[in-house]
Amino acid sequence: MTDIDATSPAVPKTVGVIGGGRMGAGIAQVFAAAGAVVCLAERDPAAAVASRDRVAMGLLRAAEKGKLTESADAVLDRLVLVDDAAALPVDTDLVIEAVPEDAALKIQVLAAAERAVGDQAVLASNTSSLSIAGIAEGLRRPERFLGLHFFNPVPVSRLVEIVIGPATGDDTASAARSWVAGLEKTEVVVRDSPGFATSRLGVLLGLEAIRMLEEGVADAASLDRAMELGYRHPMGPLRSTDLVGLDVRLAIAEHLHRELGERFAPPALLRDKVARGELGRKTGQGFFTWEAS
Template sequence: MVGGGRMGAGIAQVFAVAGAMVCLVERDPATAAAARDRVAMGLHRAAEKGRLTELADAVLERLRLVDDVSGLSPDTDLVVEAVPEEAPLKVRVLAAAERAVGEQTVLASNTSSLSITGLADGLRRPERFLGMHFFNPVPASKLVELVTSSLTGDAAREAARSWVAGLGKSDVVVRDSPGFATSRLGVLLGLEAMRMLEEGVADAAAIDRAMELGYRHPMGPLRSTDLVGLDVRLAIAEHLHHELGDRFAPPRLLRDKVARGELGRKAGQGFFTWEAS
């Protein structure tokens, strides 16, 4: 697991719970310790809710921390990258990871919108690469979106499907295209909800409740944006705006909130106010 932020820590947690030995890569000892704390907190919360079949500390023993991808074992079966949504950074990380592991290793990116074909540019074995898009919060989410490019081999796709099943989750396989299936639909709904809020159609709670009760969405589009991060959603919207046109143009409200640092749950304020967790 390369990257131990909220998503990376969640992915590391679910693999460790499933019995895998997990190596988590972070850039320095301080961020590595913070990543370990995120995994430990997630495990203890799962234990409190009765969702673990063994002690949280026993699961945590399957987690190893390193500060560079060169510390990955050549015997690694799968590398999942979950660094920030910056294509040049992801390309560098994936290429470095490929150099550290064996030819049998499958590489995957947790990107929610960047081109899988583009991210494969720096790889020697693009047939072993695909997107594995997990959802936040990873332990509770049931879906992993698998994104294949024209270069992705059948063996890598089927291995990824097997891993998803082993996590107790379900997959959908989609072709590499801007926003894939989930981000494209989810972002479009979220942007329209923001425009409705700008226009005074209803307040944030009412807009979300309409989708939760009227359409059985487990979470409304504005609360979901807070959970993902307004900065993350803005970056995805800008990418889709460039690739697909004006229907993905970010509303002024979103830009203003990001400029003020109102980034959602991680900042304590977004479209809603959040208590520290």
């Protein structure tokens, strides 16, 4: 097995990203901008084109703000679309899955990637709440697996939560910390636990804000403003829920409810909005109204 070089902050030479939604495209963008060749796996041809368009638009915005050291086109040239995790190159150094929060699906795509790439590769899940140990059970090399939880929007978010599973090797964890530094982001390292640190705290605050909205304590804008101005949160819990997606937040809350008890029980208002298709920014309506982007 090839040793992982974690001696200096640098990104892997080749990165595979499975899933080209908003999160996957953002992850692909930041690694490509940092110099990696990125293979983005997306089975649906239309979704693959949309993923490339997301990356291209994100790079143009970054270039306009002076955040790139080369042209957006030069960075985009390092993005390669493939139609399946099994098509990732054997010399891939890091694979990150960014598919929906379904443990069986995550195991399926990561196992396919593990068969395609060499033993040197590190596998990672972008899950925000699912058990790293549980996903690792479906892999042949659990010591090469951990959680790399990025935050939306990935290009401007400074944080990456590194989740260490019970089988994660020390060299794997060290490499992950080095790669996060190479992206000029900051890591927090946490033990595998339901909701980790960020989702557990963020979801609890978001659920309480939804309950307060249900009870008529204040309107959504006022509740958010209270946290932004009173506690210096850059974004209030309801707008943050819209950004994450109400369906995603509901799924995480249901998982934490099962694992940790009644304090994570989803409010009826959240269930009702998801049932009506009011999922936040991606549908144009959540706790706030959003313009198309």
